[in-house]
Amino acid sequence: MLVPLNAEDPNWEPRPFSELPIVVSLPELLRLADGRSVESKQDWQQRRKEMQAMLAFYEYGHLPPRPAAVVAETTSIATLPASNISEERITLTVAGKKDLQFRIAVYRPESNQRLPVIIREEHAIGHLDEVPLVIGREFMFVEFAREDLDPDEANVIGSAQAAYPEYDWATLAVWAWGAMRVVDYLESRLDVDLNRIGIVGHSRGGKMALLAGALDERFSLVAANGSGAGGAGCFRIQGEHVETLELITRPDRFGYWFHPNLRSFAGQESRLPFDQHFLKALVAPRALICTEASEDIWANPIGNRATSQAAQAVFEWLGEVDRNALRFRAGKHDLLDDDWSAILDFAEWHWNDKPPRNQENFFRFR
Numbered sequence: 008m009l010v011p012l013n014a015e016d017p018n019w020e021p022r023p024f025s026e027l028p029i030v031v032s033l034p035e036l037l038r039l040a041d042g043r044s045v046e047s048k049q050d051w052q053q054r055r056k057e058m059q060a061m062l063a064f065y066e067y068g069h070l071p072p073r074p075a076a077v078v079a080e081t082t083s084i085a086t087l088p089a090s091n092i093s094e095e096r097i098t099l100t101v102a103g104k105k106d107l108q109f110r111i112a113v114y115r116p117e118s119n120q121r122l123p124v125i126i127r128e129e130h131a132i133g134h135l136d137e138v139p140l141v142i143g144r145e146f147m148f149v150e151f152a153r154e155d156l157d158p159d160e161a162n163v164i165g166s167a168q169a170a171y172p173e174y175d176w177a178t179l180a181v182w183a184w185g186a187m188r189v190v191d192y193l194e195s196r197l198d199v200d201l202n203r204i205g206i207v208g209h210s211r212g213g214k215m216a217l218l219a220g221a222l223d224e225r226f227s228l229v230a231a232n233g234s235g236a237g238g239a240g241c242f243r244i245q246g247e248h249v250e251t252l253e254l255i256t257r258p259d260r261f262g263y264w265f266h267p268n269l270r271s272f273a274g275q276e277s278r279l280p281f282d283q284h285f286l287k288a289l290v291a292p293r294a295l296i297c298t299e300a301s302e303d304i305w306a307n308p309i310g311n312r313a314t315s316q317a318a319q320a321v322f323e324w325l326g327e328v329d330r331n332a333l334r335f336r337a338g339k340h341d342l343l344d345d346d347w348s349a350i351l352d353f354a355e356w357h358w359n360d361k362p363p364r365n366q367e368n369f370f371r372f373r
Contacts, residue, residue: 019057021064024271027278033243033317034281036288037324051325058289059222061281066237067218068176068266070184076102077191087135091117092142096132099192107170109155109185114138114148115198122146123203123358125228125351126189128153128182128212140347144355147199151189153215157181161263178264179211179237183219190225203227203358207350209342211264213297214238221289228357229290230350232298232342233306237265239297241283241310242276249307252276283310287318292325294357296332296369298349303340315372330357332369 019040037045040057044050063069083096095113112132115122124147127137132150141148157165157178167181168174176184186206193199205228208216213234220229231239236250245251253273256262262270272279287295297315299308315333322331334349353369355361363369 018053019060021061022280024268024278027280029277030280031243031277033241033284033313034279036284036317036321045324055289058281058285062218062221062285064266065268065272065279065281066265067180067183069174070176070180070222071171071174073187073191074101074103077188078102079192079195087114087138090139092138093117097192099188101170101188104170107156107166109188110152111189111192112150114142114150116142116145116147118145118198120145121198121200123200123205123354124149124193125205125207125354126151126186127207128186128215130154130159137347140344140351144351146351146354149189149193151185153182153185153212156185159211161258161261163263175266177266179215179218180266182212182215183222186215186219187223187225190223201225203354205230205350205354207232209233210235210340211261214264217283217286217290220293220295221286224293226290226293228294228296228354230296230298230353232346232350233300233303233340234297235306237283238306239283239287239299239311239314240307241313242272242279243282244310244313245307246304246309248304249310250305282314282317284314284317287314287331288321290331291318291321292327292330294330294332294353296334296350296353298346299333299335300338300340301335302338306340308335312372319372329366329369333371334369335371 039054045054078100080098085094093115097111098108101107110132125141126149129150132152138148156167206216206219206226207230209232213231214237217231217238220226236255242252254260256270256273319331336345352363
């Protein structure tokens with residue numbers, strides 16, 4: 008029997024594709040599966056479980072629970088050239104799964120304080136261009152090698168999926184689970200401010216970051232850059248020449264990122280019992296920023312605005328009007344210094360109570 012993302016939800020049962028109703032507009036966020044309106048924090052916690060269960064069954068697959076322990080082995084310690092930035096290379100091993108290991112790099116400024124942490128997924132570690140930007144804000148920076156857990160390839164069983172064969176998780180879910188295991192490790196460190204942990208991802212990594220933030224409330228900041236379909240974009244609402252559900256679920260494209268159940272909805276998106284505003288709403292009331300490029304049409308800027316606007320209802324209901332941000336810059340599909348500056352400004356606003364000069368730059372959906 009497959010285990011849902013967090014816990015069994017007795018109030019929601021999956022329905023076969025043929026029995027799903029056509030819903031042209033975005034499915035309601037603040038209405039329970041039994042039709043009742045969400046009116047209390049307890050109702051919202053129940054709705055969260057329902058939403059997570061839908062995403063698990065239809066889109067991403069089910070994740071294993073938190074392991075008993077994550078064991079760290081430091082493989083090297085160095086100081087980056089011409090700086091006071093320390094670099095630790097560490098291998099993390101999931102307890103009880105000897106073959107399940109992945110690498111991280113931890114970058115830290117010289118400080119005696121517990122520091123906020125920005126986690127960034129990458130296909131490997133050692134991408135040093137971004138380190139000074141993050142460290143310059145007096146944040147720690149952690150990279151983790153997502154492909155140690157599951158290679159970014161079709162028809163390949165990664166080490167995480169081999170270690171947990173009873174779970175039907177697809178690649179994005181594996182990577183999100185890896186980000187959570189990084190947080191497990193950070194909880195063992197005395198130099199980390201556990202109330203200020205952020206997850207950042209670009210493109211397919213942005214899809215992963217949104218999923219990780221939707222499932223694990225230890226991420227107090229979630230930042231997705233250029234994440235498109237299956238990320239911040241919308242399946243129902245699209246502009247022209249965008250990344251579509253049909254494209255991302257094709258076996259010859261990126262179908263392995265998602266659970267096979269999602270393929271049934273290609274061309275019939277109105278039968279989805281959810282849409283990507285679910286991911287954004289599940290981050291609430293924590294801080295969420297989606298950074299995008301105005302010329303990155305493939306990432307569906309029209310749909311991205313729609314999902315942010317829909318999710319805003321939940322942020323407002325929870326009393327956090329300014330924690331759901333969508334920012335566009337000129338240019339194309341990339342994670343640039345300008346994107347990092349926006350993400351880090353947003354982090355300092357909500358972590359350090361330092362509002363930016365022009366807050367309207369962060370709300371392009373209003």
